[in-house]
Amino acid sequence: LKYMAKFAEIYPDREFVQTVSAQIPWSHNIAILEKVKDPQQRIWYIEKTAENGWSHNVLIHQIESGLYQRQVLADKVTNFDHRLPSPQSELAVQTMKDPYVFDFIPFREDMLERDIEQALVRDVTKLLLEIGTGFAFLGNQYHMNVGGDDFYIDLLFYNLNLRCYVVIELKTGDFKPEYAGQLNFYLSAVDGILKKEQDNPSIGLLLCKSKNNVVAEYSLKDISKPIGVSEYKITSSLPDDLEKQLPSVEDIQKRIK
Structure with a gap:
């Protein structure tokens, strides 16, 4: 009542x-x-x-997890409005988040890109929940042969709402301008090899541990393919103040003895 x-x-x-x-x-x-x-x-x-x-x-x-703040209020860095037709550009921007929160991944200080990627794939249901609506997972380290050379995309999706392939590249450090060039190449390959006539232009998403928005915006300015740049967070298991209140492994072992 x-x-x-x-x-x-x-x-x-x-x-x-x-x-x-x-x-x-x-x-x-x-x-x-x-x-x-x-x-x-x-x-x-x-x-x-x-x-x-x-x-x-x-x-x-x-x-x-603050989805409203990450999806609606976030200061998103993309070139979608210049590289995608309307209304796909607006829908693509609405689909993006910043940051993405992968709090289901066990945290380690020395994690490499492959470690994060494998952890995401192990719990693909939670990955799809965080990535958003309409995403179908097609594979990780997705093999592409271009001119006889082998290339491997970190994560490949198809979005049923956007009607396009979505290429995601993971980087464990700060955003660097050359990452946009690499992803631009992958998108050209996907559009040339996988994309069908009825599909919309493929979209790329760079997920970095951190980014300088100004550097990212300049990097995307003259890139030919639609790309967005977002940060991602992997939360360690416990906040510092709570962790200090709990006994350490050594303390527990002493009590058992």
């Missing part, structure tokens, strides 16, 4: 209740009511829940 009273207070508009909030289950409405304070964000999460069919747990994960 308390939740119902709060719901009625927050959403006094009868038409909104009947047409918008009615699209999702009551438990989802309560989760959004409790965890999201901004009215515009509430409407966005309601619409995305209805659009994607998120379960209660997935909805909470999306809210707690």
Whole structure:
């Protein structure tokens, strides 16, 4: 009854209740009511829940990972508006996030690109959840033979909403301008070998540990293929303040002895 009273207070508009909030289950409405304070964000999460069919747990994960801030408010670095026709360019920008959060990957300080890639592929269901709606995973280290030379794409997807191939390259360090050139080549190869007449132009996404937005923008300015640059985060298991409160492995071993 308390939740119902709060719901009625927050959403006094009868038409909104009947047409918008009615699209999702009551438990989802309560989760959004409790965890999201901004009215515009509430409407966005309601619409995305209805659009994607998120379960209660997935909805909470999306809210707690700041999906709205990463997908709607993020200062995204792309050349999509110059390299893609409308409305594909707008949809591609909306699909992107910055940063991507791969918090399901066990964190190590010395992780290499291949380690991250393999960890993503091992839990491809969670990878697809984070990458977004409409993505079909086609493979990692996807082999392309160009002029007799072998090349390997880190991650290859097809997006059913965008109707195009999406090439993702992972980099463990800062963004560098030469990464855009490499991805531009991969996109040319995919468009020349895999793309069919009914497909839209392929899109590239560079995922780096960090980036300088100005450097990234200049790097994409004269690139011929549509490319976006985003950061990714791999959270270590526990916050520092909580980790300090827990016993170390050595302490536990001493107690067992």
